[in-house]
Amino acid sequence: MPRIRASTVAEHRAAQHRALLDAARQILAETGRPPTLTRVAERAGLARPSLYQYFRSSEDLLNALVEDVFPRWSAGVAAAMDAAATPGDRVLAYVLTNFELISEGEHALATVLAEVAPGDTVAEQSRAMHRQLLEPLVRALRDLGVSAVPETAEMINAIVFAGSRLIESGTDLQTVWESARALLEPFVRTAGTTVRPS
Structure with a gap:
């Protein structure tokens, strides 16, 4: 997935947050199991350390x-x-x-x-x-x-x-x-x- 671009930092963060939630929803729907943070980050096209800016666990x-x-x-x-x-x-x-x-x-x-x-x-x-x-x-x-x-x-x-x-x-x-x-x-x-x- 290409890097999400936005005109402001707030819009960028909101788009990244949405992408992570959507990735987690997809994985949960596909597997029926809680997604790992690593899989969510991969699906959303983010490095795992970046994910921790949005979700601690x-x-x-x-x-x-x-x-x-x-x-x-x-x-x-x-x-x-x-x-x-x-x-x-x-x-x-x-x-x-x-x-x-x-x-x-x-x-x-x-x-x-x-x-x-x-x-x-x-x-x-x-x-x-x-x-x-x-x-x-x-x-x-x-x-x-x-x-x-x-x-x-x-x-x-x-x-x-x-x-x-x-x-x-x-x-x-x-x-x-x-x-x-x-x-x-x-x-x-x-x-x-x-x-x-x-």
Whole structure:
């Protein structure tokens, strides 16, 4: 990999940091094991001593990976929902974007990180991510006029969880998405207008 060039030292350091994280992500996804600092430095095209300017140890690198993976997932889902035109479309975007990230391997990477990262870092980040993910979904459901918002959000997340298992077991994304959309689209198009059972 050629040397990363940037107009300022801060930009250069940020680019190097990103390259190291991306290299570590690739190695972890390929092997399922914590990458050594030597392999990460080689993959990023840096001398190992340079890597220590960014990460003091393998544990430090794994913690940085955890802190990188979960917020990026949340940000991706939030951006897709923000781009949707209606509350119903935002709910559908929530489900589809989660499926897309799972299909791209992000969930598998998070699962591997949960197995290899030290301490409670992954559990804490996972809880924080799920809270962040729920916020835009809850807002969309409220905007739809749903009366039982927390319960409905849990049911939608159950669909996401079931879809994630299907995708990771080999079912193609389009098939999973079409099945989920068939379940959810009638709901989001009529939510707030249906009469609740007495």
